[in-house]
Amino acid sequence: MKISTRGRYAIRVMIDLAEHNDGGYTAMREVAERQQISLKYLERILPVLVSAKLIEGIQGKGGGYRLTRKPEEYSIGEILVLTEGDLAPVACLSCKGKSCDRKYICKTLPMWKELSLLINNFFNNKTIADLVNQ
Amino acid sequence: MKISTRGRYAIRVMIDLAEHNDGGYTAMREVAERQQISLKYLERILPVLVSAKLIEGIQGKGGGYRLTRKPEEYSIGEILVLTEGDLAPVACLSCKGKSCDRKYICKTLPMWKELSLLINNFFNNKTIADLVNQ
DNA sequence: TTAATTACCTACCAAGTCAATAGGTATTTG
DNA sequence: CAAATACCTATTGACTTGGTAGGTAATTAA
Numbered sequence: 297m298k299i300s301t302r303g304r305y306a307i308r309v310m311i312d313l314a315e316h317n318d319g320g321y322t323a324m325r326e327v328a329e330r331q332q333i334s335l336k337y338l339e340r341i342l343p344v345l346v347s348a349k350l351i352e353g354i355q356g357k358g359g360g361y362r363l364t365r366k367p368e369e370y371s372i373g374e375i376l377v378l379t380e381g382d383l384a385p386v387a388c389l390s391c392k393g394k395s396c397d398r399k400y401i402c403k404t405l406p407m408w409k410e411l412s413l414l415i416n417n418f419f420n421n422k423t424i425a426d427l428v429n430q
Numbered sequence: 431m432k433i434s435t436r437g438r439y440a441i442r443v444m445i446d447l448a449e450h451n452d453g454g455y456t457a458m459r460e461v462a463e464r465q466q467i468s469l470k471y472l473e474r475i476l477p478v479l480v481s482a483k484l485i486e487g488i489q490g491k492g493g494g495y496r497l498t499r500k501p502e503e504y505s506i507g508e509i510l511v512l513t514e515g516d517l518a519p520v521a522c523l524s525c526k527g528k529s530c531d532r533k534y535i536c537k538t539l540p541m542w543k544e545l546s547l548l549i550n551n552f553f554n555n556k557t558i559a560d561l562v563n564q
Numbered sequence: 565t566t567a568a569t570t571a572c573c574t575a576c577c578a579a580g581t582c583a584a585t586a587g588g589t590a591t592t593t594g
Numbered sequence: 595c596a597a598a599t600a601c602c603t604a605t606t607g608a609c610t611t612g613g614t615a616g617g618t619a620a621t622t623a624a
Contacts, residue, residue: 297431297514297518298518298519298520299519299520300581300583301582302583304520304538307538308537323599323600334583334584337583337584337585339600340584342601343600353599353600354600355592355599355600355601356593356600357591357596357597357598357599358594358598359592359598359600361600372541382431384432385431385433398466403561410552411549411552414552415549418544418548434610434612435611435612455570459570468612468614470615471612471613473572474573474612476571480572489570489572489620490570490621490622491569491620491621491623492621492623493570493621495571
């Protein structure tokens with residue numbers, strides 16, 4: 297029951313980009329240094345954020361990444377779904393998991409659905425801007 | 431971000447024991463059959479519930495397990511803590527994890543604490559009795 | 565007393581995930 | 595041309611997951 301470094305690092309990168317958002321591009325080398333995260337590892341996490349158009353990057357000297365929207369327009373939920381794959385607390389509710397043949401009689405399923413809703417609401421109602429301003 | 435079969439199966443066993451609670455002992459072979467869970471696997475999950483005195487078992491023919499309290503006196507939280515080890519949604523908040531040296535400057539830590547509280551409250555306010563009666 | 569049944573115990577295993585590291589290539593700027 | 599950057603793919607060691615295998619000890623019914 298843990299959110300992995302992939303998702304947590306992605307959020308920290310987004311916050312860092314929001315904090316240093318002057319219209320230009322921020323090199324991931326700087327972000328990695330400030331956040332004390334391996335640059336090489338970050339480079340493996342970012343592509344999914346780029347292809348989902350949450351950030352955009354340009355190559356070459358002076359290049360880097362920048363946000364494509366305002367910080368308050370990113371929900372934590374969408375970042376985590378991209379990087380973690382799913383926010384379902386149990387396999388039965390994951391879109392990847394196969395349908396369980398006990399779903400109509402399972403006494404625990406309603407509880408998992410309730411929890412899933414709680415967690416999803418929590419993350420969808422929290423934005424990058426909420427985390428920058430504190 | 432998933433609760434594993436260990437915790438989920440433990441809860442289902444507790445519910446099953448509560449449903450067939452006539453004062454006597456219920457053989458795990460029956461529970462495994464009803465719940466469609468491998469008996470051998472269940473036998474590996476149960477010892478922690480026994481040593482924490484959530485259930486008690488007696489050996490030999492006619493033996494089995496039974497609850498030591500009333501169903502409404504078991505919170506889902508305590509069952510999951512025993513079987514999953516921890517309910518912290520991130521390593522930084524786990525009792526097992528080492529202390530993070532960014533904890534005083536981390537912009538995300540307050541959010542993880544908030545989520546952790548939400549999840550713990552959810553599980554601590556839900557009992558086995560809540561799941562049996564529906 | 566014996567056979568059946570049960571909890572209880574330990575070792576093992578295959579597959580997958582996690583958290584990186586390594587070693588590049590392509591692109592752009594000064 | 596050199597430096598800096600994003601971008602790409604393969605590999606790896608440690609760990610977790612979800613079991614299986616093969617027993618032993620205790621108890622009861624026949």
